[in-house]
Amino acid sequence: VLVTCVHIWVKKEHIQDFIAATTANHQGATKEPGNLRFDLLQHQTDPCRFMLYEAYFSAEAAAAHKLTSHYQKWKESVGPWMAKAREGVPYNVVCPAERSEW
């Protein structure tokens, strides 16, 4: 299992737009066959700061996400709302070790 944490900084005036667009992307992503999690988090004291927690069974499944229409739509929508470039951090999962625990 692989996780990408995507750190995103949104312009204050577009926070609600960003949440709406990313909720739609979350709903699409969690229906993808290789997806395990697609959590959207907002920083507790800096409402402009978000993190996506994207867990997939494999690199192929993660790559397939970027070909979906919900991802493409999200990417085009949110670009102008970001205060700076987003940063993706790639991890391997140590725990839970078993796929069945996800």
Place this chain on the structure above:
Amino acid sequence: VLVTCVHIWVKKEHIQDFIAATTANHQGATKEPGNLRFDLLQHQTDPCRFMLYEAYFSAEAAAAHKLTSHYQKWKESVGPWMAKAREGVPYNVVCPAERSEW
């Protein structure tokens, strides 16, 4: 639902010690009544860099974790193995919005 992302940098010679101690903490934490997730991740290209993804139903449940014996044991063990102080980043969960989806 609240999530804390704990960023941890481990001394190279203690990576395996850290994984063993944190796996034990994971096993204890995921049995806590208020715990939703306690994922341990290792950076794909920097094996000294880890992240804990700790999701709890409430601030009270997250605080209760720090009173458990498995957390206390973990904290004492891993302290000397860290290359620098760990950093916890607190988030509120936007998606999944329903507790039943966790």
